[in-house]
Amino acid sequence: MIHARFLLGLLLLLGCVAPRADAAVAPLFPKEITLAGESFRKLGEYRYVYRLFFDLYDAALFAPDNATAGQILDAATPFRLQFRYLRTIDKSIILKSADRMLEKNLSPEERALIAKRVGRINAAYTTVNEGDTSSLTYQPGHGTTLRVNGEPKLTIEGQDFAKLYFRIWLGSQPISKSLKANLLGLD
Numbered sequence: 001m002i003h004a005r006f007l008l009g010l011l012l013l014l015g016c017v018a019p020r021a022d023a024a025v026a027p028l029f030p031k032e033i034t035l036a037g038e039s040f041r042k043l044g045e046y047r048y049v050y051r052l053f054f055d056l057y058d059a060a061l062f063a064p065d066n067a068t069a070g071q072i073l074d075a076a077t078p079f080r081l082q083f084r085y086l087r088t089i090d091k092s093i094i095l096k097s098a099d100r101m102l103e104k105n106l107s108p109e110e111r112a113l114i115a116k117r118v119g120r121i122n123a124a125y126t127t128v129n130e131g132d133t134s135s136l137t138y139q140p141g142h143g144t145t146l147r148v149n150g151e152p153k154l155t156i157e158g159q160d161f162a163k164l165y166f167r168i169w170l171g172s173q174p175i176s177k178s179l180k181a182n183l184l185g186l187d
Helices: 001-013 069-073 091-105 109-125 161-165 176-182
Strands: 032-035 038-050 054-063 081-086 133-139 143-148 151-156
Touching: 001 091, 032 081, 038 176, 054 069, 054 176, 069 109, 091 109, 109 143, 109 151, 109 161, 151 176
Parallel strands: none
Antiparallel strands: 032 038, 038 054, 054 081, 081 133, 133 143, 143 151
C-alpha cells in the first residue's frame, strides 16, 4: 500500500496522471493587441508541453473582432500567431518540427508550390531562448511577416503561403489538436 501511494505521488509530481492545465490558470497574453492601427482580439491561447512535462512555448492567436475560424484557415482575414518561449529551442529543432508538420498536412503539389518561400522563412528563423518571443502576422495583400523579439525578419508574399504554412498549427493534423482548438477558440 505504501508503494502504491508513493508511486501515485511521484506520478502526480511529474504531471503524468492528469493533463496539464497551466493555460487555464491565468491568461498568458493580453485580451487584445493593436496591429497597423486595428484592434485584434485574442481568440485563444495555449501552453504547448512536449511529452507531458517539457514546457516549450505559449502561443496565442489574434484576429479582428469579426474574423471567423474559417476565414483564418483560408487566410481571408488578417491574423497574428504569437509565441513566448519557455526554454531554449535550437533552430534545427524548429525547422525539423515545421517540416514534419508540413509533410503531414500538405500534398506534394502544395509543398512544391511554397517550397522556395518555406526555404526563405527557414533561413530567417533563429535559435530562441527562454523569454524570447516571435510572431507570424498575415495581412491580405501584404503577406506573412516573421518577427523575432519584435524585430521584423522578413515578409513572405502570398495568400497561398499563409493558408498552407499555418497548417503547422491549424491544419487537419496540427502539431497539437488541443493547441489548434484552443487557439481558434473551439474548445
